[in-house]
Amino acid sequence: MRNLLIAQSGGPTSAINATLVGIFTAGYLSNKIEKIYGSINGIEGVFKKNIIDLREKIKIPTDLDILSQTPAAALGSCRYKIQKAEELKKVINIFREYNIGYFLYIGGNDSMDTVEKLSKYCKNKKIEDIKIIGIPKTIDNDLEVTDHCPGFGSAAKYIATIFREIERDSKVYSKTGVTIIEVMGRNAGWLTSASILANSEETEGPDFIYLPEVDFSVENFIEDLKNKLKEKKCLIVAISEGIKDKSGKYISEYSRICKQDEFGHKYIAGAGKYLEAVIGEKIGCRVRAIEINLLQRCSAHLQSGTDIKEAKLLGMKGIFGALEGKTGIMVALKRKEGKYYDIDIEYIDISQIANKEKKVPLSWINKQGNFVTNEMEEYLRPLISGEIKNVYDGELLKYITLY
Amino acid sequence: MRNLLIAQSGGPTSAINATLVGIFTAGYLSNKIEKIYGSINGIEGVFKKNIIDLREKIKIPTDLDILSQTPAAALGSCRYKIQKAEELKKVINIFREYNIGYFLYIGGNDSMDTVEKLSKYCKNKKIEDIKIIGIPKTIDNDLEVTDHCPGFGSAAKYIATIFREIERDSKVYSKTGVTIIEVMGRNAGWLTSASILANSEETEGPDFIYLPEVDFSVENFIEDLKNKLKEKKCLIVAISEGIKDKSGKYISEYSRICKQDEFGHKYIAGAGKYLEAVIGEKIGCRVRAIEINLLQRCSAHLQSGTDIKEAKLLGMKGIFGALEGKTGIMVALKRKEGKYYDIDIEYIDISQIANKEKKVPLSWINKQGNFVTNEMEEYLRPLISGEIKNVYDGELLKYITLY
Numbered sequence: 180m181r182n183l184l185i186a187q188s189g190g191p192t193s194a195i196n197a198t199l200v201g202i203f204t205a206g207y208l209s210n211k212i213e214k215i216y217g218s219i220n221g222i223e224g225v226f227k228k229n230i231i232d233l234r235e236k237i238k239i240p241t242d243l244d245i246l247s248q249t250p251a252a253a254l255g256s257c258r259y260k261i262q263k264a265e266e267l268k269k270v271i272n273i274f275r276e277y278n279i280g281y282f283l284y285i286g287g288n289d290s291m292d293t294v295e296k297l298s299k300y301c302k303n304k305k306i307e308d309i310k311i312i313g314i315p316k317t318i319d320n321d322l323e324v325t326d327h328c329p330g331f332g333s334a335a336k337y338i339a340t341i342f343r344e345i346e347r348d349s350k351v352y353s354k355t356g357v358t359i360i361e362v363m364g365r366n367a368g369w370l371t372s373a374s375i376l377a378n379s380e381e382t383e384g385p386d387f388i389y390l391p392e393v394d395f396s397v398e399n400f401i402e403d404l405k406n407k408l409k410e411k412k413c414l415i416v417a418i419s420e421g422i423k424d425k426s427g428k429y430i431s432e433y434s435r436i437c438k439q440d441e442f443g444h445k446y447i448a449g450a451g452k453y454l455e456a457v458i459g460e461k462i463g464c465r466v467r468a469i470e471i472n473l474l475q476r477c478s479a480h481l482q483s484g485t486d487i488k489e490a491k492l493l494g495m496k497g498i499f500g501a502l503e504g505k506t507g508i509m510v511a512l513k514r515k516e517g518k519y520y521d522i523d524i525e526y527i528d529i530s531q532i533a534n535k536e537k538k539v540p541l542s543w544i545n546k547q548g549n550f551v552t553n554e555m556e557e558y559l560r561p562l563i564s565g566e567i568k569n570v571y572d573g574e575l576l577k578y579i580t581l582y
Numbered sequence: 583m584r585n586l587l588i589a590q591s592g593g594p595t596s597a598i599n600a601t602l603v604g605i606f607t608a609g610y611l612s613n614k615i616e617k618i619y620g621s622i623n624g625i626e627g628v629f630k631k632n633i634i635d636l637r638e639k640i641k642i643p644t645d646l647d648i649l650s651q652t653p654a655a656a657l658g659s660c661r662y663k664i665q666k667a668e669e670l671k672k673v674i675n676i677f678r679e680y681n682i683g684y685f686l687y688i689g690g691n692d693s694m695d696t697v698e699k700l701s702k703y704c705k706n707k708k709i710e711d712i713k714i715i716g717i718p719k720t721i722d723n724d725l726e727v728t729d730h731c732p733g734f735g736s737a738a739k740y741i742a743t744i745f746r747e748i749e750r751d752s753k754v755y756s757k758t759g760v761t762i763i764e765v766m767g768r769n770a771g772w773l774t775s776a777s778i779l780a781n782s783e784e785t786e787g788p789d790f791i792y793l794p795e796v797d798f799s800v801e802n803f804i805e806d807l808k809n810k811l812k813e814k815k816c817l818i819v820a821i822s823e824g825i826k827d828k829s830g831k832y833i834s835e836y837s838r839i840c841k842q843d844e845f846g847h848k849y850i851a852g853a854g855k856y857l858e859a860v861i862g863e864k865i866g867c868r869v870r871a872i873e874i875n876l877l878q879r880c881s882a883h884l885q886s887g888t889d890i891k892e893a894k895l896l897g898m899k900g901i902f903g904a905l906e907g908k909t910g911i912m913v914a915l916k917r918k919e920g921k922y923y924d925i926d927i928e929y930i931d932i933s934q935i936a937n938k939e940k941k942v943p944l945s946w947i948n949k950q951g952n953f954v955t956n957e958m959e960e961y962l963r964p965l966i967s968g969e970i971k972n973v974y975d976g977e978l979l980k981y982i983t984l985y
Contacts, residue, residue: 191754220756249784251750258755339978340883347654347981348880351594352661353623358876381652381981448855469875477751480743480884483977563977574886574966575742578750578784 180213181280181308183498184230187316188221188286188293189258191251192330193337193479194490195316198285199254200247201494202314203233206281211502216277219582221257221286222293225273226266236581244570247487249578250479260289267300274309281310281501285494287317287328288534291509295533298507310501313509313529314493318476320369323535324527325511327562329493330476332486335373336563337478338362338471342377342385345469346415355412356465357404357458361451363475365421366391368539370475372551373559374417386414391421392539393548395430400454401461403549408464420470422450430454480576484565489522496524520561583616584683584711586901587633590719591624591689591696592661594654595733596740596882597893598719601688602657603650604897605717606636609684614905619680622985624660624689625696628676629669639984647973650890652981653882663692670703677712684713684904688897690720690731691937694912698936701910713904716912716932717896721879723772726938727930728914730965732896733879735889738776739966740881741765741874745780745788748872749818758815759868760807760861763788764854766878768824771795771942773878775954776962777820789817794824795942796951798833803857804864806952811867823873825853833857883979887968892925899927923964 183206187195199217206215215233218224237246246253261267274282282297284290294313301309315322318334342360349358362371368390378384386407389395407414422430434453451468458466489512496510508526515521543555570577586609590598602620609618618636621627640649649656664670677685685700687693697716704712718725721737745763752761765774771793781787789810792798810817825833837856854871861869892915899913911929918924946958973980 191751220754223756249750250747252754255756256754336977341877341881343978343981344653344880344882345876347652348594348876351623351655351659353626353658376977379978379981380975381983467876469877470873471877472870472872473748473751474744474872474874474877477747478744479747560977565977566974571969572783574739574779574963574968575746575782578746578782580784 180211182214182216182278183212183281183283184216184218184274184277184279185233185254185283186218186221186224186285187252187254187256188284188290189256189317190287190476191256192316192318192476193250193333193482194330194486195285196249196253197247197487197490198314198316198329198494200243201491202283202498203237204243205495205498207234207239209498209502212281216279217254217581220255221259221290222261222270223257223259224255225270228273230277231582233581242579245577246579247491248479248482248567248569248576250477253579253581255582258289261293261296267296270297271300271306271309280308281312283312283314283497283501285314285316287315287319287322288536291529291533294509295507295529298529301506310504310506312497312501312505314497315509315511316490318370319364319367321367321536321538323532323537326514326522327512329486329490331369332483332562333481334370334475335376335559336483337475337481338370338373339376339563340481341471342374342415342417343379343382346377346382349415350413354465355408356467357414357416359416359418359451359454359466359468361418361420361449361468361470364391364419366536366538368392368419371417371419372539372555375551375556376559376563385417387549388417388551389419389422389549390539390544391419391423392541393544394425395422396424397457401457404458404462418450418454420449482567483563484567485562487567492524500526583614585617585619585681586615586684586686587619587621587677587680587682588636588657588686589621589624589627589688590655590657590659591687591693592659592720593690593879594659595719595721595879596653596736596885597733597889598688599652599656600650600890600893601717601719601732601897603646604894605686605901606640607646608898608901610637610642612901612905615684619682620657620984623658624662624693625664625673626660626662627658628673631676633680634985636984645982648980649982650894651882651885651970651972651979653880656982656984658985661692664696664699670699673700674703674709674712683711684715686715686717686900686904688717688719690718690722690725691939694725694932694936697912698910698932701932704909713907713909715900715904715908716935717900718912718914719893721773722767722770724770724939724941726935726940729917729925730915732889732893734772735886735965736884737773737878738779738962739886740878740884741773741776742779742966743884744874745777745818745820746782746785749780749785752818753816757868758811759870760817760819762819762821762854762857762869762871764821764823764852764871764873767794767822769794769939769941771822774820774822775942775958778954778959779962779966788820790952791820791954792822792825792952793942793947794822794826795944796947797828798825799827800860804860807861807865821853821857823852885970886966887970888965890970895927903929
């Protein structure tokens with residue numbers, strides 16, 4: 180009997196612990212797996228042998244739902260890319276020490292790089308008794324092949340929800356104004372696109388959506404707003420943090436040199452704050468830039484039911500794959516054709532995913548580069564569906580602490 | 583039979599529409615009230631005769647829960663203080679035109695000023711058939727006499743929730759860092775104090791809480807952080823947007839002169855961003871300032887059950903008062919003594935409330951001025967209790983539009 184090791188890596192999401200629940204549950208149910216270990220702070224925890232016995236930490240079944248609704252990576256995270264061959268050797272030696280037969284790594288692009296390197300190393304060294312599997316998570320939704328990534332649906336639900344709330348709030352006064360909401364996404368505009376879901380029977384949704392996939396022009400942006408302000412008084416604008424101009428420079432960089440105040444302190448403002456200043460100057464109306472910041476990736480109180488179910492299923496599928504002898508793969512979601520949302524789970528060779536980045540297709544962005552198409556909305560809508568029946572501890576959600 | 587007019591004013595909250603539901607419901611049930619009108623954009627709507635028949639907009643009972651969970655002021659809002667006697671005369675004339683016997687104004691300090699002026703005007707002019715009643719709401723919780731204000735409990739629940747989520751998110755990496763979260767409150771630190779509720783079995787809550795009630799010293803602040811960083815790696819700090827130094831200058835003002843970048847744009851940063859820059863310079867660790875902005879006052883997806891129930895009851899009580907002939911009053915919450923949370927609702931003469939501001943008592947702030955006491959926590963905890971069973975429209979909460 181061999182042991183299972185699980186680790187989490189990269190930026191946290193609201194669903195990364197649901198995947199941990201899926202892996203843990205399947206690992207617990209299998210008679211082929213003895214101990215279930217968790218590495219603290221991703222692959223860094225392996226190097227430091229900061230490894231815990233999860234069966235001692237997670238009570239069945241009570242803690243499963245609690246872990247699933249706990250925000251951020253319950254095993255801690257890291258941003259570490261393995262560079263050297265001796266590091267790979269060291270990892271495998273530590274796996275031997277703990278009798279690890281299955282290593283499941285939950286993460287985004289960087290983590291899939293680790294899965295690829297480790298599995299290639301094993302292949303080259305003819306190590307066949309250690310299975311290395313990647314399970315996707317990222318609010319950026321930028322992993323290749325998989326239809327979408329666990330964590331994205333909950334973040335998208337959060338974005339849709341707060342865009343609706345802010346729209347309602349922004350419109351209570353009878354004054355003209357622009358509200359800019361800056362959403363995470365350096366290179367891919369998926370999450371910013373989710374603002375379109377704020378469009379509903381009782382809300383209009385954003386007036387403009389600007390993504391990193393299209394060159395951003397400050398002049399066109401000001402023109403867009405000026406024209407729209409002729410029709411309506413209150414505008415809501417979604418921008419990705421990573422919008423760039425045609426020279427490839429991030430819009431946020433234009434504010435980076437902002438250095439001073441009487442003490443010479445340096446301020447770093449985002450793209451939204453920069454555009455707030457520009458609008459103040461060029462249009463002169465009321466303007467407010469809101470940077471949602473960490474809230475969009477840790478708002479576990481607003482999980483998407485679909486996202487959480489898929490996150491668990493992918494984790495379980497990873498165990499089935501490992502037990503069937505697969506290695507060097509990532510589990511991925513495939514959307515089935517048809518009227519109703521339905522998915523299949525597949526195994527994808529890790530080389531198709533690691534170090535690649537899936538961007539929003541240009542055909543899902545309008546010609547003017549300031550909105551997304553109906554195809555995008557149809558793609559997104561099912562991902563935010565369904566609510567979670569949460570477990571409370573007094574007034575607030577119950578969490579679990581694993582280390 | 584006389585008509586009822588309802589209006590909403592000041593900054594929106596998550597509970598202001600629950601109060602509207604309470605007033606509307608009691609008005610609908612009373613045989614002494616004929617039409618139920620809503621004024622759009624507060625008292626401004628009265629001047630413009632922008633007045634709607636609410637019975638035509640709100641279906642009973644379906645829409646009551648939907649209105650109650652709709653964020654921001656469903657009748658719109660304003661920030662308008664009546665200054666001149668002729669304005670009062672004009673208002674009363676318009677009330678006559680619409681046969682208004684009861685005017686219920688939901689709002690904060692400024693709105694209670696309007697209630698005071700209108701009711702005094704009526705008293706002086708011996709107008710006895712128009713009853714003017716104020717119903718409190720404010721996330722700032724800064725109204726006198728009432729134990730607390732509707733809207734505050736939901737905002738406090740939001741603050742407690744996101745502090746816990748951000749704490750979890752901030753601690754996933756094994757690095758040293760400071761996260762500053764800037765909470766609304768120019769002069770009163772009630773909402774910032776609610777961050778203490780993030781302290782739970784599975785979370786530590788903020789390490790420091792700085793309120794506008796105590797002079798803020800940047801030097802002491804940096805000392806506080808440096809000392810705490812000797813004990814732990816990851817600090818969470820709550821600050822009110824309105825913290826001031828001993829000269830009375832807002833800390834946020836120190837960054838206001840930040841003007842430039844190559845185009846000469848002007849940036850306005852808050853107190854958090856200013857302190858982020860200072861920490862970067864004086865301590866040099868990872869630091870992130872988060873400004874929660876509008877989200878804290880419009881997050882209707884996270885209402886406190888206690889808050890919403892009280893908001894409705896206060897609205898209903900306002901109608902009972904008006905029908906019993908009361909005028910120039912505000913309805914207020916009185917907390918009963920005893921082991922379990924329990925309240926009474928009272929009528930308070932408006933002169934005790936209008937243009938006054940209730941601050942956090944200094945005895946509820948620690949000696950060092952960087953945290954709040956157990957009394958504060960005991961005061962706050964019951965206010966965020968209970969959840970709402972929400973009504974969904976597909977994937978997201980259902981809202982109502984009244985105008």
